[in-house]
Amino acid sequence: MSATIHRLDKSTAPSLDPMVRLVAGDMNLVNAVILARMESQIPLIPELAGHLIAGGGKRMRPMLTLASARLLGYTGTRHHRLAASVEFIHTATLLHDDVVDGSDLRRGKRTANLIWGNPASVLVGDFLFSRSFELMVEDGSLKVLKILSNASAVIAEGEVHQLTAARRVETTEERYLDIIGAKTAALFAAACRISAVVAERPEAEELALDAYGRNLGIAFQLVDDAIDYVSDAGTMGKDAGDDFREGKATLPVILAYARGNPEDRAFWKAAMEGHRARDEDFTHAVSLIRSTRAIDDTLARARHYGQRAIDALGGFANGQAKDAMVEAVEFAIARAY
Amino acid sequence: MSATIHRLDKSTAPSLDPMVRLVAGDMNLVNAVILARMESQIPLIPELAGHLIAGGGKRMRPMLTLASARLLGYTGTRHHRLAASVEFIHTATLLHDDVVDGSDLRRGKRTANLIWGNPASVLVGDFLFSRSFELMVEDGSLKVLKILSNASAVIAEGEVHQLTAARRVETTEERYLDIIGAKTAALFAAACRISAVVAERPEAEELALDAYGRNLGIAFQLVDDAIDYVSDAGTMGKDAGDDFREGKATLPVILAYARGNPEDRAFWKAAMEGHRARDEDFTHAVSLIRSTRAIDDTLARARHYGQRAIDALGGFANGQAKDAMVEAVEFAIARAY
Numbered sequence: 001m002s003a004t005i006h007r008l009d010k011s012t013a014p015s016l017d018p019m020v021r022l023v024a025g026d027m028n029l030v031n032a033v034i035l036a037r038m039e040s041q042i043p044l045i046p047e048l049a050g051h052l053i054a055g056g057g058k059r060m061r062p063m064l065t066l067a068s069a070r071l072l073g074y075t076g077t078r079h080h081r082l083a084a085s086v087e088f089i090h091t092a093t094l095l096h097d098d099v100v101d102g103s104d105l106r107r108g109k110r111t112a113n114l115i116w117g118n119p120a121s122v123l124v125g126d127f128l129f130s131r132s133f134e135l136m137v138e139d140g141s142l143k144v145l146k147i148l149s150n151a152s153a154v155i156a157e158g159e160v161h162q163l164t165a166a167r168r169v170e171t172t173e174e175r176y177l178d179i180i181g182a183k184t185a186a187l188f189a190a191a192c193r194i195s196a197v198v199a200e201r202p203e204a205e206e207l208a209l210d211a212y213g214r215n216l217g218i219a220f221q222l223v224d225d226a227i228d229y230v231s232d233a234g235t236m237g238k239d240a241g242d243d244f245r246e247g248k249a250t251l252p253v254i255l256a257y258a259r260g261n262p263e264d265r266a267f268w269k270a271a272m273e274g275h276r277a278r279d280e281d282f283t284h285a286v287s288l289i290r291s292t293r294a295i296d297d298t299l300a301r302a303r304h305y306g307q308r309a310i311d312a313l314g315g316f317a318n319g320q321a322k323d324a325m326v327e328a329v330e331f332a333i334a335r336a337y
Numbered sequence: 338m339s340a341t342i343h344r345l346d347k348s349t350a351p352s353l354d355p356m357v358r359l360v361a362g363d364m365n366l367v368n369a370v371i372l373a374r375m376e377s378q379i380p381l382i383p384e385l386a387g388h389l390i391a392g393g394g395k396r397m398r399p400m401l402t403l404a405s406a407r408l409l410g411y412t413g414t415r416h417h418r419l420a421a422s423v424e425f426i427h428t429a430t431l432l433h434d435d436v437v438d439g440s441d442l443r444r445g446k447r448t449a450n451l452i453w454g455n456p457a458s459v460l461v462g463d464f465l466f467s468r469s470f471e472l473m474v475e476d477g478s479l480k481v482l483k484i485l486s487n488a489s490a491v492i493a494e495g496e497v498h499q500l501t502a503a504r505r506v507e508t509t510e511e512r513y514l515d516i517i518g519a520k521t522a523a524l525f526a527a528a529c530r531i532s533a534v535v536a537e538r539p540e541a542e543e544l545a546l547d548a549y550g551r552n553l554g555i556a557f558q559l560v561d562d563a564i565d566y567v568s569d570a571g572t573m574g575k576d577a578g579d580d581f582r583e584g585k586a587t588l589p590v591i592l593a594y595a596r597g598n599p600e601d602r603a604f605w606k607a608a609m610e611g612h613r614a615r616d617e618d619f620t621h622a623v624s625l626i627r628s629t630r631a632i633d634d635t636l637a638r639a640r641h642y643g644q645r646a647i648d649a650l651g652g653f654a655n656g657q658a659k660d661a662m663v664e665a666v667e668f669a670i671a672r673a674y
Binding site: 040041042043044045093096099100101118119120122123124126127129130131133134136137140142145146149150152153155156157159160161163164 | 460
C-alpha cells in the first residue's frame with residue numbers, strides 16, 4: 001500500500017514503452033498461444049486472422065492483463081492463455097466492426113473485409129470468438145468465464161446501441177458514455193480484472209483493477225474520438241474524418257452541436273445524416289469544433305477518467321508495474337497532442 | 338437396456354409430433370428463458386432476435402436436449418437454461434448465415450438482414466452468441482462449457498470451410514461430409530450430449546447421445562440439400578434452387594457431376610460458378626439430377642446416417658422418449674418424400 005499521489009502533469013512526453021518492456025517476456029508467450037490457436041485446417045482462417053493480429057496493433061488489452069498480473073506479483077502462467085483469449089475477443093470485434101462500418105483502412109492497412117470480403121470477415125470473427133471461449137474453458141475458472149462472457153455480451157449490446165444511435169446528432173453525452181463504456185471500456189476492465197482472479201486476490205483488488213481498466217478504456221476512446229478531428233491518416237492508421245463521414249455522434253460533435261448557433265446545428269444535423277461528406281464540409285466541421293472548444297473539453301473529460309484510472313491503483317504497492325500502468329494512462333491521453 | 342431393433346421402414350408417415358408432445362411442458366420453460374434472456378435496453382435486440390426466434394422454427398436443437406433428458410429420466414431443471422443456450426447459438430449462426438449468403442427468405446419470412454440490414458444482423462448475432470455463453474456460465478458445468486464452446490468453434494470453422502468450397506464443383510463427398518458434420522451435426526450432437534452431463538450419466542451414454550445427434554444432424558442436412566432440388570417455396574420456406582443459384586456444391590450436385598458426361602460436367606461447373614442462374618438452367622439441373630439418380634442416392638446416404646442415429650439409442654431403455662427420438666429420425670428423412 002502507498003500514499004504516493006500520481007498526477008497527470010509530468011513534463012516529459014509519456015510513453016507506452018515501460019509497459020511494453022515490463023511484459024515483453026510474457027507477451028512472447030501470449031503471442032505463441034495466439035499463433036497456435038488461430039491455426040486451422042482451413043487456410044483462410046489463419047491467413048485472415050493473421051492479417052489483423054500481426055498487423056501492428058499495440059496488443060493493448062492483453063498487455064493490460066499481463067501488467068495487472070505483474071502489479072499483483074503473480075508468478076503463474078494462466079494469464080498467458082487468458083490474455084490470448086482477450087485479444088481474440090477484441091480481434092473478432094474489430095473484424096465485425098469493419099464489416100458494420102464498411103471500413104477500408106485499419107491501422108494503416110487495408111481491412112480484411114476489403115481483401116477477403118464481408119462473409120469471410122463475419123465467419124472468421126465468429127471462429128475467433130468461439131476460440132476465445134475455448135481458451136477460457138481450458139483455464140477452467142468459472143469466475144473468469146463469468147467476467148469475460150459478461151464483457152462480451154456488454155460489448156455486443158454496446159455495438160448495437162451505437163448502431164441505433166448512428167447518424168443521430170441529438171445523442172446525449174450520457175448515451176455516448178454508455179456506448180463507449182460498453183464497446184471499449186468493458187473489455188479493458190475485464191482484461192485487468194481477470195488477473196486478480198487468477199492471482200487469487202481479494203475482491204477489492206479485482207474491483208480496483210476493473211476500475212483502472214474501465215476508466216482507462218473510456219479515456220482511450222475519448223482521445224480516439226478527438227483525434228478523428230485533428231489527425232491525418234499517418235497518425236492514426238485511419239483517415240481523419242472517418243467518424244464524421246460515417247455520421248458517428250462522438251463527444252466532439254455532441255459538444256459542438258450543443259454549443260452551436262442554429263445555423264451550426266443545422267450543419268451538424270445534415271452532416272450526421274450523411275449530407276455533408278465533402279472535404280470542405282469536414283474542414284468546416286473542424287473549424288466549428290475548434291471555435292466551440294469541443295476538442296479541448298473532450299480531452300478534459302479524458303483527463304478526468306485518466307485521473308480516476310490512476311487513482312484506482314492507489315492501494316497497490318509502488319514499483320515498476322504501477323509506474324508503467326500510470327504512464328500508460330498518461331500516454332493514452334498525450335496521443336492527442 | 339434393450340435388444341429391440343428399430344428400423345427405418347415403418348409404413349405410416351412418421352411425425353415430429355410425439356417428440357413435440359414429449360417435451361411440451363419443458364419447452365414452455367425453455368421459451369420463457371429465451372424470451373427473458375433476449376431482452377435488452379436496446380429495443381432493436383429483442384425486436385430483431387424475436388423476428389427469427391418467434392418465426393416458426395421447429396426448435397429442433399433445444400427439443401433434442403429436452404428429449405435426451407427425458408430419455409435419461411432426468412428430473413432437474415438445468416437443461417432448460419442450456420436448451421435456451423443451444424437455441425441462441427443456433428439463432429446467432431442463422432443470422433450470420435443469412436448475411437453471408439445474402440438470403441432474403443428464411444422459413445417463408447423475410448430475413449432479418451433484409452429488414453434491418455446486415456450490420457444489425459451481424460451485431461445482434463454476436464449478442465445472442467455472447468448471451469448463450471452467459472447462460473452456460475450460469476449453469477456452471479465446465480464439462481458442458483467445453484462441449485458447447487468446442488461445438489461453436491467447429492461450427493464457425495465449418496462455415497468458413499463451406500465459404501472456401503463455395504462455387505467449386507470439384508468438392509468431394511468427403512469434404513462435403515466434413516462441412517455438414519461441422520456446420521450442422523456438431524450442434525445436434527452437443528445438444529443431445531449435454532443432457533447426459535447434467536443427468537450425471539456415464540461417458541458411454543454421453544457418447545451414445547452424441548452419436549445419435551451427430552448422425553441425425555447429417556441425415557437432416559442431407560435431406561435439406563436434397564429438398565432444394567425437389568421442393569417449392571411452400572414446402573421449405575425457402576425457394577427451391579437457392580443452393581443451385583448460390584453455387585453450393587451439395588451432395589446432389591457432387592453425385593450428378595461425378596456421374597455426368599463431359600457436357601453435363603461443363604454445365605455443372607458453369608452453374609456452380611454462377612453462369613447458369615436462369616429458371617430454365619435450374620430445370621435442366623433438376624433433370625440431370627433425376628437422370629443420374631443423385632437425389633435417390635443422397636437420400637440413401639441420409640437413411641444410412643439415420644439408421645446409425647437410431648442404432649446409437651440401442652442401449653437405452655425402451656419407452657415414450659426413445660420412440661419419439663426414433664420417430665424424429667424417420668420424420669427427418671421422410672420430409673423429402
